[in-house]
Amino acid sequence: MAIARTARRRGRPTEPLLSTEGITDAAIRIVSDRGYRHLTMTELARELKVSTSALYNHTPSKRDVLVRVQDRINRSIDCSGFGVLAWDAALEGWARSYRDCYAQHTAMIPVMAVLPVGDSPHTLEMYEAVARGLMDAGWPGAEAVNVIVAVESLVFGAAYDATAPADIFDPGELADLAPRFAAAARDRPRDPGEAADRAFDLALSAMLEGFRSRLSAVAG
Amino acid sequence: MAIARTARRRGRPTEPLLSTEGITDAAIRIVSDRGYRHLTMTELARELKVSTSALYNHTPSKRDVLVRVQDRINRSIDCSGFGVLAWDAALEGWARSYRDCYAQHTAMIPVMAVLPVGDSPHTLEMYEAVARGLMDAGWPGAEAVNVIVAVESLVFGAAYDATAPADIFDPGELADLAPRFAAAARDRPRDPGEAADRAFDLALSAMLEGFRSRLSAVAG
Numbered sequence: 001m002a003i004a005r006t007a008r009r010r011g012r013p014t015e016p017l018l019s020t021e022g023i024t025d026a027a028i029r030i031v032s033d034r035g036y037r038h039l040t041m042t043e044l045a046r047e048l049k050v051s052t053s054a055l056y057n058h059t060p061s062k063r064d065v066l067v068r069v070q071d072r073i074n075r076s077i078d079c080s081g082f083g084v085l086a087w088d089a090a091l092e093g094w095a096r097s098y099r100d101c102y103a104q105h106t107a108m109i110p111v112m113a114v115l116p117v118g119d120s121p122h123t124l125e126m127y128e129a130v131a132r133g134l135m136d137a138g139w140p141g142a143e144a145v146n147v148i149v150a151v152e153s154l155v156f157g158a159a160y161d162a163t164a165p166a167d168i169f170d171p172g173e174l175a176d177l178a179p180r181f182a183a184a185a186r187d188r189p190r191d192p193g194e195a196a197d198r199a200f201d202l203a204l205s206a207m208l209e210g211f212r213s214r215l216s217a218v219a220g
Numbered sequence: 221m222a223i224a225r226t227a228r229r230r231g232r233p234t235e236p237l238l239s240t241e242g243i244t245d246a247a248i249r250i251v252s253d254r255g256y257r258h259l260t261m262t263e264l265a266r267e268l269k270v271s272t273s274a275l276y277n278h279t280p281s282k283r284d285v286l287v288r289v290q291d292r293i294n295r296s297i298d299c300s301g302f303g304v305l306a307w308d309a310a311l312e313g314w315a316r317s318y319r320d321c322y323a324q325h326t327a328m329i330p331v332m333a334v335l336p337v338g339d340s341p342h343t344l345e346m347y348e349a350v351a352r353g354l355m356d357a358g359w360p361g362a363e364a365v366n367v368i369v370a371v372e373s374l375v376f377g378a379a380y381d382a383t384a385p386a387d388i389f390d391p392g393e394l395a396d397l398a399p400r401f402a403a404a405a406r407d408r409p410r411d412p413g414e415a416a417d418r419a420f421d422l423a424l425s426a427m428l429e430g431f432r433s434r435l436s437a438v439a440g
Contacts, residue, residue: 035257036255036257037255037256037257037258038257106330107330109330109380110326110327110329110330110380113377113380113381113384114380114381114383114384114385114388115388116385116387116388116389116390116392117388117389117390117391118387118390118391118392118393118394119392119393119394120394121394121397124391124394124397124398124401125397125398127389127398127401128397128398128399128400128401130401131398131400131401131404132400132401135400135404140407141400141403141404141407142404142405142407142408142418143422144404145389145401145404145405145407145408145419146408146418146419146422146423147422149381149416149419149423150374150419150420150422150423150426152377152381153374153377153378153380153381153419153420153423154370154373154374154377154423154427155377156376156377156380157333157372157373157374157375157376157377157378158373158377160329160330160333160334160373160376161333161334161369161372161373163334164333164334165334165336167336167338168334168335168336168337169336169337169347169365170336170337170338171337171338171344172336172338172339173338173339174338174339174340174341174344177341177344177345177348178344178345178347178348178351179348180348180351180352180355180361181344181347181348181350181351181352181365183361184351184355184361184362184364184365185362185365187360187361187362187365188362188365188366196369198362198366199365199366199369199370199373200370200373202363202366202367202370202434203366203369203370203373203374203427205430205434206370206426206427206428206429206430206431206433206434207374207423207426207427207430208426208430209426209429209430209433209434210425210426210427210428210429210430211426213426213429214422214425214426214429
């Protein structure tokens, strides 16, 4: 059997390169290194060192590639707290993992934030786990989806902030226009990652407190 | 005078095109229509129908163009509530205006979210107004900056969601993977703009409630 398989591969040398995982890896590499605009089927085929027609034979469209990228990235987000921890602790863990994940993939945010999830199994399983956790805790269905969207909105913006440069709020020569803001900004941690963490901690804890209060109102 | 001016213009036909406002308009047009990757000094000169050297004579770098775009977009954000309304009502108005503004300019979010504000006068004046309003209400300086970053993070993510398609949560053929989530998503308003508004309303009101509670704790 092993010999027969090797013989078949010799006749089709490009085949082992075109795994679904390999295509997804290459697409993420192109977007991260060169930007989303460079993700075309032609460029993807070049990155994979196969012909464009070979790529199309395996993957029918760019949308198909994007859905796989979405599914790959979202698969690494941890939503394991739902059904185990209290809903708000589970939501906090999910939000933190989600933000850390997209801070590594900010180039994908403009696409992922508006891409339909219909063909993305891991993304749907993630949403199902979060929705179940929220609804089992008493959140009405439509409001549970709003909670999910609210957390995602915060997470996408916070992922950008996690990559902001240390001097983002330095007023430079225009310090006279914003003296109090500039002084306050100098009181933040010097390390930009730490400064971003503190702002995200505040944002997330405030949002969670508001959610708890809202749930008491709708459930009580 | 009118005749003399006309005569001068005849000798320098490209000059009237190169106003600062005109350059900024053209840059926003390129990014909105074709994407950020297409915003180069060469493309900008072509859009303005001037030579690249004429553009460089007026505007020394692409960073300079970006700062002007940032300043132009942020100038349209309404922060007039600070110093007039209660801090939380002012913050709510600012967040809503900010989100509406960037929902019109999602293509600029990846750049604007991490661009230093140092040379952007209107942006600095906006931050100063918000920081003053928060600090006068009792927020410590560094925490006031965290409030600003928290609101901006939510606003950038929510701006994307405001442009999401109606079918973003439709599970399609994979409905079996997410039955409760799919049913809950069907309970949202059909109009995607209205669905996005409801999620943003929940996110913002929850965050504001959490902020009020935090301020009581630090100020009391």
